[in-house]
Amino acid sequence: MKAAVVTYPGSNCDRDLAVALTRAGFTVARVWHKDTALPPGTDVVGVPGGFSHGDYLRCGAIAARAAIAPAIAAHAGRGGFVLGICNGFQVLTEMGLLPGVLMRNAGLRFVCRTVALTVGTADSAFTGGYGPGAAIRLPVAHHDGNYVADAATLDRLEGEGRVAFRYAEPVNGSARGIAGVLSENRRVLGMMPHPERASESAHGGTDGARLFAHLAALAVTAHGA
Amino acid sequence: MKAVVTVMLKAGVLDPQGEAVRHALGGLGFQGVQAVRQGKVIELDLVHSDRAAAEADVRAMCEKLLANTVIESYRVEIA
Numbered sequence: 229m230k231a232a233v234v235t236y237p238g239s240n241c242d243r244d245l246a247v248a249l250t251r252a253g254f255t256v257a258r259v260w261h262k263d264t265a266l267p268p269g270t271d272v273v274g275v276p277g278g279f280s281h282g283d284y285l286r287c288g289a290i291a292a293r294a295a296i297a298p299a300i301a302a303h304a305g306r307g308g309f310v311l312g313i314c315n316g317f318q319v320l321t322e323m324g325l326l327p328g329v330l331m332r333n334a335g336l337r338f339v340c341r342t343v344a345l346t347v348g349t350a351d352s353a354f355t356g357g358y359g360p361g362a363a364i365r366l367p368v369a370h371h372d373g374n375y376v377a378d379a380a381t382l383d384r385l386e387g388e389g390r391v392a393f394r395y396a397e398p399v400n401g402s403a404r405g406i407a408g409v410l411s412e413n414r415r416v417l418g419m420m421p422h423p424e425r426a427s428e429s430a431h432g433g434t435d436g437a438r439l440f441a442h443l444a445a446l447a448v449t450a451h452g453a
Numbered sequence: 454m455k456a457v458v459t460v461m462l463k464a465g466v467l468d469p470q471g472e473a474v475r476h477a478l479g480g481l482g483f484q485g486v487q488a489v490r491q492g493k494v495i496e497l498d499l500v501h502s503d504r505a506a507a508e509a510d511v512r513a514m515c516e517k518l519l520a521n522t523v524i525e526s527y528r529v530e531i532a
Contacts, residue, residue, distance in 0.1 A: 286521055293518060322521065329524050332469050376466065376524060401469070 229254055229444060233274040234300070236261045236291045240278030241313065241424060248424040249274060252440035261294040266303055272443060273300050277314030277369070277422060287330060287372045288318030297323060309353060309443065310416040314370055317408070317418035326409055326418045327385070328377035333370070334401020340369040342433065343399050345407055345421060348391035352414045355392050357442030364435040366421035368399060368407075373420040375402040375409075385409055392417055454499045456511045459528045460520045461492035495519055507531050 231254040235242045246256045249272070257267040261280075266273065280291035291297075304310050304325050312320035320326045333339055342365050347358040358364065377385070382403055385391055393408035400420075408419030423436025462468050468490050475489040497514075501507035511529045520527040 285518070289518065289521070321523075327523075329521055331466075331524070334467075334469050336469055336473050374469070 229271045230269050231272040231274055232257045232259045232266050232270045233276060234259045234261060234296055236280035238279030238282060239276045242276040244424045245274045245276045248427040248440050252444040254444055259296060261296050263296050264299060266299050270303065272309040272311060273303055275312040275316030275319050277316055280315055288315060288322040291319045292322035304416050307413060307415055312418040313422055314420055317420055320416065320418045325416050326411055327381050328375055330372050331374040331376050332372050333374050338371040339399055342367045344396035345393045346396050348394050349389040351389060352392060352410050353443050353446040354417045354439050357438035365433055366423055366436055367425045368421050370420055373400040375406040377403060393419055454501045454507050455532045456497040456499055456507060457530045458495040458511060458515060458519055459492060460525050461490060462524055463526050466524045504531050
């Protein structure tokens with residue numbers, strides 16, 4: 229199975245994400261934001277954390293209009309997997325692939341620490357390796373992770389079991405503690421915590437590895453590759 | 454032709470930065486500031502000569518990039 233990791237000017241978790249995907253068994257291609265196509269046969273697109281285009285205007289806003297964006301949207305439209313982490317989550321909301329917005333942290337501070345999370349649903353290729361309600365720990369590092377959406381959208385996300393992860397402690401003021409959300413077809417995941425930074429024991433935690441491993445197993449089933 | 458776009462958070466969207474500014478103003482002794490909302494002003498220099506066309510274009514720019522209409526509203530002034 230094949231993954232493509234996009235790099236924007238300012239991305240700084242792109243290599244980490246590529247390493248985590250490679251260790252899970254993916255063949256990983258690196259894609260530049262000015263490219264206009266994904267490598268043929270791409271199963272999973274990774275939109276990494278860090279920054280993009282200085283995060284000018286709004287975090288992820290310029291990256292969401294990059295040359296590669298239509299190819300990512302088309303991949304998602306075909307039912308392809310897309311994983312956006314941190315700045316990547318912001319990019320996916322700005323692209324309209326996921327609902328809501330990531331606003332400035334309620335405490336106004338950049339939060340950089342490992343936090344406790346609960347898995348909101350095990351019904352996705354990303355979260356199926358965790359039991360529903362599983363308690364895990366992943367690092368966060370963001371200034372704008374305060375998830376905001378209107379009440380109707382939040383109700384719908386919860387009603388449809390599309391909250392992938394929730395903070396189990398106060399982190400950034402996110403509505404209903406939301407740390408990650410799934411698209412309607414459950415194949416696009418945006419999350420503020422960094423699973424790629426907790427995917428081998430030298431990282432101090434391996435709770436993120438299960439996400440990549442399960443995704444790799446499912447991508448095989450989906451494509452029979 | 455110039456256009457000025459004002460982007461503000463919609464009513465009801467909590468503005469943590471505006472709230473921090475309000476708090477700081479109170480600390481400086483400015484009493485009686487009930488609320489602060491922080492937004493953006495974007496100035497555009499346009500080649501347009503037709504006012505209506507300029508406004509239509511700038512509105513399209515707001516919808517596509519300059520504002521995130523999930524949480525922000527915008528106002529366009531053509532000068």
